[in-house]
Amino acid sequence: MIEAPSPAAETALALPRGQALWHGLRANPLLVAGGLTAVLIIVVALFAPLLAPFPGDAGTATHPFLVLRPPSTRHLFGTDQVGRDVLSRVLYGARISPLVAVIVLLIACVVGIPLGIAAGYFGGWVDEVIMRVTDIFLAFPSLLLALALAAVLPASLTSLTIAIAATWWPWYTRLIRGQAASVSGRAYIDSCRVLGIRPWRIILRHVLPNSVTPLTVQVSLDVGGVILTASALSFLGLGAQDPTPDWGLMVAEGQNYFTTDWWVVTFPGIAILVTAFAFNLLGDGLRDLLDPKRSLLP
Amino acid sequence: MARRVALAMLVVAGVIIATFVIARVIPGDPAATWAGPHASAAQVAAARRFLGLDRPPLVQLAAYFGGILTGSWGLSLHTHQPVLSDIGTAAPASLELVTAALIIALAVAVPLGLVSARWPGGLADQAIRAGSILGVSMPIFWMALILQLVFSQRLHVLPAAGQYAPGLLFSHPLDQRTGFSLIDAVISGNWPMLGSILAHLVLPAVVVAAYPAGLIARMVRAQVLDTVTETHVQMIRALGFSERTVYSRFAMKLAWNPVAAAVALVFGYSLVNTFLVEAIFDWPGLGSYTAASIATLDTPAILGVTLFIALVYVAANLAVDIIQAALDPRIRLR
Numbered sequence: 001m002i003e004a005p006s007p008a009a010e011t012a013l014a015l016p017r018g019q020a021l022w023h024g025l026r027a028n029p030l031l032v033a034g035g036l037t038a039v040l041i042i043v044v045a046l047f048a049p050l051l052a053p054f055p056g057d058a059g060t061a062t063h064p065f066l067v068l069r070p071p072s073t074r075h076l077f078g079t080d081q082v083g084r085d086v087l088s089r090v091l092y093g094a095r096i097s098p099l100v101a102v103i104v105l106l107i108a109c110v111v112g113i114p115l116g117i118a119a120g121y122f123g124g125w126v127d128e129v130i131m132r133v134t135d136i137f138l139a140f141p142s143l144l145l146a147l148a149l150a151a152v153l154p155a156s157l158t159s160l161t162i163a164i165a166a167t168w169w170p171w172y173t174r175l176i177r178g179q180a181a182s183v184s185g186r187a188y189i190d191s192c193r194v195l196g197i198r199p200w201r202i203i204l205r206h207v208l209p210n211s212v213t214p215l216t217v218q219v220s221l222d223v224g225g226v227i228l229t230a231s232a233l234s235f236l237g238l239g240a241q242d243p244t245p246d247w248g249l250m251v252a253e254g255q256n257y258f259t260t261d262w263w264v265v266t267f268p269g270i271a272i273l274v275t276a277f278a279f280n281l282l283g284d285g286l287r288d289l290l291d292p293k294r295s296l297l298p
Numbered sequence: 299m300a301r302r303v304a305l306a307m308l309v310v311a312g313v314i315i316a317t318f319v320i321a322r323v324i325p326g327d328p329a330a331t332w333a334g335p336h337a338s339a340a341q342v343a344a345a346r347r348f349l350g351l352d353r354p355p356l357v358q359l360a361a362y363f364g365g366i367l368t369g370s371w372g373l374s375l376h377t378h379q380p381v382l383s384d385i386g387t388a389a390p391a392s393l394e395l396v397t398a399a400l401i402i403a404l405a406v407a408v409p410l411g412l413v414s415a416r417w418p419g420g421l422a423d424q425a426i427r428a429g430s431i432l433g434v435s436m437p438i439f440w441m442a443l444i445l446q447l448v449f450s451q452r453l454h455v456l457p458a459a460g461q462y463a464p465g466l467l468f469s470h471p472l473d474q475r476t477g478f479s480l481i482d483a484v485i486s487g488n489w490p491m492l493g494s495i496l497a498h499l500v501l502p503a504v505v506v507a508a509y510p511a512g513l514i515a516r517m518v519r520a521q522v523l524d525t526v527t528e529t530h531v532q533m534i535r536a537l538g539f540s541e542r543t544v545y546s547r548f549a550m551k552l553a554w555n556p557v558a559a560a561v562a563l564v565f566g567y568s569l570v571n572t573f574l575v576e577a578i579f580d581w582p583g584l585g586s587y588t589a590a591s592i593a594t595l596d597t598p599a600i601l602g603v604t605l606f607i608a609l610v611y612v613a614a615n616l617a618v619d620i621i622q623a624a625l626d627p628r629i630r631l632r
Contacts, residue, residue, distance in 0.1 A: 136312030140608050144570045148604045235439045259451050269440030276435035
């Protein structure tokens with residue numbers, strides 16, 4: 001919302017920028033913890049080939065004489081059903097789910113923002129048509145629609161990404177539409193219209209920049225959600241296929257050996273949990289920091 | 299009000315079209331799946347005619363619409379049973395599971411949200427916030443496996459899988475009346491069966507409760523913090539009521555309405571989450587049915603379940619909106 005700034009925002013603005021940020025971070029230890037963990041996960045993803053003790057095990061390698069060995073100093077997380085090092089695969093997995101999340105959110109923004117702006121700025125029948133279509137999409141729980149789509153598409157990471165993105169954009173359209181509608185009703189937009197400035201110029205220069213702020217918070221909040229959805233679909237066999245070191249797939253594959261060989265399921269699952277938790281803490285903290293109206297501190 | 303109902307009808311129509319479109323874009327040939335792996339070309343053609351796939355798309359859509367309105371939701375490609383009767387058999391177990399999960403979630407989350415709101419920024423608040431974010435970050439299929447390993451395989455305190463102990467089928471068979479096994483057990487006074495079902499329900503319900511519990515705790519906290527600053531709550535403080543009463547009785551009373559709306563929303567989500575949990579616990583509900591349908595690429599069954607859950611979801615939202623408007627004069631339906 002671009003309403004009058006609340007008193008809390010004013011006091012924050014009265015401090016020098018760096019100091020205000022420092023105060024915000026001090027008051028949000030959860031945000032700091034989430035942010036640091038998220039950075040760590042990205043570092044792991046970037047340097048997986050250097051960090052993984054057995055980089056070949058993230059691919060097609062099999063070791064028939066090392067099958068299902070419990071954790072040891074050589075294989076810290078043990079080995080899986082075809083003898084691959086679980087630690088190496090978990091580290092390489094940091095390259096998959098977060099990347100899927102980035103691509104899904106990018107597609108959702110690319111589709112969702114223009115539709116939302118169009119609905120909010122033009123109003124009338126454009127608004128009605130776009131918003132009724134998003135209503136229909138939002139009538140499904142997103143995991144359900146993604147699951148139905150992924151189930152009819154051939155199982156692959158690409159299908160999975162498309163299926164999740166297809167369920168994610170309507171949220172952004174709705175969010176942006178509300179913002180754009182409220183901005184478009186302002187007097188300065190009317191002045192622009194009266195001055196004869198072309199609509200696309202008004203949209204690009206005035207409506208869009210003033211509408212996207214809440215979206216940035218929402219996107220950071222959604223990274224964890226997309227990672228959970230992607231790993232759930234992979235767990236059901238609707239995403240990555242062996243030998244891709246995808247965490248959800250690793251849990252699914254380890255399920256059959258779970259009662260005797262707990263490590264095959266446990267470590268990839270912890271990786272999903274830690275990643276989703278880190279990004280959710282980060283998004284939640286950012287919302288508090290950027291949206292003083294909904295601040296959790298008195 | 300009329301507009302709200304009309305919108306719900308429009309959404310339902312859209313949902314039906316969406317499932318139809320998804321069914322039409324499948325790369326595989328439903329007729330070939332129906333006829334089986336070694337069918338001849340003539341048999342596949344016969345199956346195509348039988349399934350109505352040789353007709354133009356708009357005629358198929360009209361037939362699909364008519365079928366859904368009259369209760370024939372197509373045949374499962376795998377079981378060759380009507381999808382709707384399969385859903386009718388499976389849905390009660392899932393609805394029981396989700397209801398149990400939401401009861402657990404409310405019982406845990408409402409007190410925690412209240413504690414969080416009473417001392418915001420404190421140590422308990424930070425811990426509860428972290429805990430509720432952990433709840434919504436949980437990969438529940440993994441949590442299901444871990445709890446199963448710990449509580450049934452290692453500690454042997456809870457049953458690992460199934461809906462009741464199989465032996466009870468002979469000693470205390472369940473009298474099927476409503477299809478809801480817990481209700482059936484109660485009305486027929488079958489106490490050993492009731493105990494067994496409840497014991498089998500604990501683990502899956504706790505797993506499904508993780509997400510709603512996190513969500514509800516956050517909501518209660520935010521809502522209560524919003525309401526305690528309102529003047530009439532200040533008034534109650536000024537009248538000398540204890541802080542505990544101010545929060546748990548007066549502030550929470552105002553918070554219930556949005557929380558109830560959130561519970562209705564999360565009901566639909568939890569129903570989908572059972573897809574990930576039921577197969578692991580061998581709970582005979584929609585989730586197990588869908589997981590089996592996915593494994594056999596049984597599109598009519600998957601889309602039937604999708605449609606069913608979407609309808610439940612739309613109906614729940616509509617019901618909440620109408621009830622809220624009836625209870626709270628500040629809300630006006632347009």
